[in-house]
Amino acid sequence: MPQDLLKTINGPHDLKALSVDQLPQLADELRECICDQISRTGGHFASNLCVVELTIALHYVFDFAQDRLLFDVGHQCYPHKLLTGRQKLFPELKTKGGMAGFPEPRESEFDLFSVGHAGTAIPTAVGMAIGDTAIGEGHRRCVSIIGDASIINGVSMEGMNYAGTLNRQFLTILNDNGMAIGDPQGAVAQYFDRIRVSHTFDDLKKRGKEILEMIPGGSYLEDFYHRSGEVIKAAISTGHVFEHFGHVCVGPLDGHDLPTLVDLFNEVKDIEKPILLHVKTVKGKGYVPAEGDPFRFHAPKAGVVVNGNGEKKVEEALSKGELEKSDCSVVKKPACGGKSFTAAFADGMKGLMAKDEKVYAITAAMPDGTGLDKVAEAYPDRTIDCGLAESLGMDMAAGMAKSGLKPFYAVYSTFSQRALDQTFQEVALQGLPVRVCMDRAGYVGGDGAMMHGFMDIAMNAVFPDVVMMAPSDESNFNAGLEFMRGYEKSATFIRYPRDVVAAEELQADVPKYELGKANLIKKAKGKKPDVAVLAYGVMVYTAAEAIRELEGQGYDVALYDARFAKPVDMGLVTELIEGGIPVVTVEDHGIVGGFGTMVLEGCNEAGLRTDKLKRIAHPEKWMYQDSRGGQLKDAGLDATGVASTIRKFLDKLSHDVNVDVKTKSSQQVAK
CATH class of the missing domain: 3.40.50.920 (Rossmann fold)
Structure with a gap:
């Protein structure tokens, strides 16, 4: 019986005592632990399986008791938490007194920010790098991890732009798994698709030093090359989009190759230049159903993950014919408390779109969370996913309204905060009839403080002439959406909770919405x-x-x-x-x-x-x-x-x- 390595890890110091040869076993145990827990409580799943090797390698090489580690969004932090002394909190994941589902400084010194929104890791890492250097602690290394969906967020690009001017160690890891919560959107996503196909780690190893000859004005890299280790020499990438942001770009590499990751981190950790490490990973790695359908297994509820108790691995069961792949995908749905407001919104939108061809729906990388995935099935040409960029979504809605369409922007209340300036200038100031539908208003449960929608009224009520509503049940929701469809004088906002609609409504006949009437x-x-x-x-x-x-x-x-x-x-x-x-x-x-x-x-x-x-x-x-x-x-x-x-x-x-x-x-x- 092999040693249970995970139980011996009470912090990164215990991890460092292992040999590199033992790390793949630890990765397997981490995945089994995550599968088992998510089968019991639900939680973010595919994204955490994706970064197991990456997280192990980072903690094996760096010392994040003093070095800086920042996660973007943070929903991929479970392996990090399990390696930093919080295994006892994991059984109560996302419950009161248990482990938070996102980085949480109240839990550990290894979590620097309480985060849950996209795009924050790189700019905050830039700030910490500047701050540490200014107070004489420039020896603290900075590492930020960001996904290929979050990298296109405006503040991420702003952070990359400034990071390229830093004359010190600064490592950005682009975790490229080809997925957001839904399919990635936009030209950058298409670029990553191409680079995955055209560049592999094996190809780069064959090219070695010759790639430097391809870099216009790349003399500074030649010196960097000569001072670098063999792994970096093999993996330097030319023509990468972020090379033009002043970064030495490395990869794409296999993000599940633990020995190579350890070697590379040892080589780059003290290089005094901004480096972008592009790693290719598989969302849901190690759990076959999630690998095949990472969208579905992004954040499953309790009971959805099967064979998650570690008694036998899904891969082994499949190879032995003990389990059919179709069986793995069967979802054991927990008892449902009723129809959600999100589902009611989706049904209401389909009804509006059926009667009015000017009605369009927009989401910022949240088609499933907002219910617009169901709307897109019925009206794909009038449902737009703009990617993980809420500000872009609001500006797109403004442009569509200016052109005479009736855009409905579906966004979580907490994420609508990120588009406040666009709501001000491009929507409210112009008097445009953009319809903003804010899901997850109020308390949201296990996702905690950074996800509560507690300020959308205060934030938007300052704008002259805007209309703000909230439905009490599904009939009122439909009446409110219909009011929004016909209201052209200004922007309208409707907020609704992460909850179920009433099974028995208080009124049999709900009157139409009249402006400002209770x-x-x-x-x-x-x-x-x-x-x-x-x-x-x-x-x-x-x-x-x-x-x-x-x-x-x-x-x-x-x-x-x-x-x-x-x-x-x-x-x-x-x-x-x-x-x-x-x-x-x-x-x-x-x-x-x-x-x-x-x-x-x-x-x-x-x-x-x-x-x-x-x-x-x-x-x-x-x-x-x-x-x-x-x-x-x-x-x-x-x-x-x-x-x-x-x-x-x-x-x-x-x-x-x-x-x-x-x-x-x-x-x-x-x-």
């Missing part, structure tokens, strides 16, 4: 309710459940689906407040700048009293990985928490009234 869901039993609740988006259903609890305690409550955060239904708000009715707003957004703030500001502008207005929203604190339900509960945004807050608010109002009455009575007696 919808009464539940009347008070008496002429004047004890409190009116204005809930925004899916929180209408949470509020309805909270109201059932309050009614059981004797309170009479009216419930409104606010529908719009901008413009707020100030006619309704004015009527309630002037009628002396307390108002509570409920939303799945940050307390600062959210729907409740829009109501508060509207009251201030109208000269209305706000002492009977209460806002319930995300508290001002970071919420880390947990289930979405757990996060809502911790924030006091589950039904019990909402009911408790409303009850305390009403009790305080009642107490204040009694105190005021007693004070006035005492004053009258004194007179």
